[in-house]
Amino acid sequence: MKFITYKNKNKHTKHLGVLLETGIISLEKIGIMYNDMNELIEKISSEEMKKISSISKDTALIPLENINILSPIPCPKQDIICLGINYHAHAIEAERYKEEAFGGERRLPIYFSKRVSNTVSPGEYIDGHFDIVDSLDYECELAIVIKKDAKNVSEEKAFEYIFGYTIINDISARNLQTQHKQWYFGKSLDDFTPIGPCIATVDEFVNPPKLKIMSKVNDELRQNSTTDLLIFDIPYIISDLTKGMTLKSGTIIATGTPSGVGMGFIPPKFLKSGDTVECEIEGIGILKNTVK
Ligand code: MG
Numbered sequence: 001m002k003f004i005t006y007k008n009k010n011k012h013t014k015h016l017g018v019l020l021e022t023g024i025i026s027l028e029k030i031g032i033m034y035n036d037m038n039e040l041i042e043k044i045s046s047e048e049m050k051k052i053s054s055i056s057k058d059t060a061l062i063p064l065e066n067i068n069i070l071s072p073i074p075c076p077k078q079d080i081i082c083l084g085i086n087y088h089a090h091a092i093e094a095e096r097y098k099e100e101a102f103g104g105e106r107r108l109p110i111y112f113s114k115r116v117s118n119t120v121s122p123g124e125y126i127d128g129h130f131d132i133v134d135s136l137d138y139e140c141e142l143a144i145v146i147k148k149d150a151k152n153v154s155e156e157k158a159f160e161y162i163f164g165y166t167i168i169n170d171i172s173a174r175n176l177q178t179q180h181k182q183w184y185f186g187k188s189l190d191d192f193t194p195i196g197p198c199i200a201t202v203d204e205f206v207n208p209p210k211l212k213i214m215s216k217v218n219d220e221l222r223q224n225s226t227t228d229l230l231i232f233d234i235p236y237i238i239s240d241l242t243k244g245m246t247l248k249s250g251t252i253i254a255t256g257t258p259s260g261v262g263m264g265f266i267p268p269k270f271l272k273s274g275d276t277v278e279c280e281i282e283g284i285g286i287l288k289n290t291v292k
Contacts, residue, residue: 003199008062071119083255122287208227277289
């Protein structure tokens with residue numbers, strides 16, 4: 001099931017829905033009422049999920065042309081937890097770009113956080129902050145959305161704590177990221193977290209999900225990999241983080257990006273004003289944004 005946040009064209013009120021091939025089901029129209037996606041993630045019951053599945057696709061659909069799909073989680077409850085350098089090929093390209101910032105042996109994951117007050121919706125502009133950024137980059141990533149509070153979770157039980165998956169473009173200012181000891185500032189400027197188009201529930205995939213992950217800039221294929229190539233996989237990440245930390249319902253974890261980001265090219269291909277970035281993950285959809 002693909003959950004979305006949307007608004008009707010020319011209206012401002014946000015609604016929750018389920019995305020189908022030919023349109024969407026409005027959850028409030030079938031009596032499933034939550035204030036926002038964070039509340040839905042925490043409270044939706046298996047009975048409500050069954051009710052949604054039983055809705056006739058012919059009767060309850062709103063055509064896609066009548067709505068705008070927004071970020072599924074416009075305001076995350078907390079900053080996003082991110083993994084750095086979690087695909088081998090990306091580790092090689094990052095070290096080649098700047099060895100002192102990205103090189104060296106790593107036996108354990110790199111965790112960092114990304115400040116996000118408001119996520120960016122599919123189709124919205126990304127502010128490149130070109131007054132302080134000279135090396136704007138994209139990173140297409142599979143993101144995990146946690147269903148219920150998780151503490152001391154074993155790898156075997158990790159998937160029981162996942163609500164679903166979405167796509168994050170972990171927009172990064174390489175100059176700010178590498179000139180500070182920590183990556184936080186360079187990852188956290190306003191508009192640096194496009195998310196969407198939906199949250200596809202965990203039951204839609206095999207565990208762990210092996211999905212094609214791609215990005216394009218102005219229709220040129222840049223990243224092209226599969227999510228089974230994660231160095232630290234999803235069960236490991238959830239088990240490792242919950243050893244000493246509670247992951248609350250609604251927590252978003254970005255699992256890292258494959259090779260083919262702008263800094264990986266010689267010379268680098270950084271984003272400029274007017275560029276359009278498409279991030280695509282099989283079974284979730286396409287997240288497309290243009291740089292302002
Ligand atoms: Mg990243």
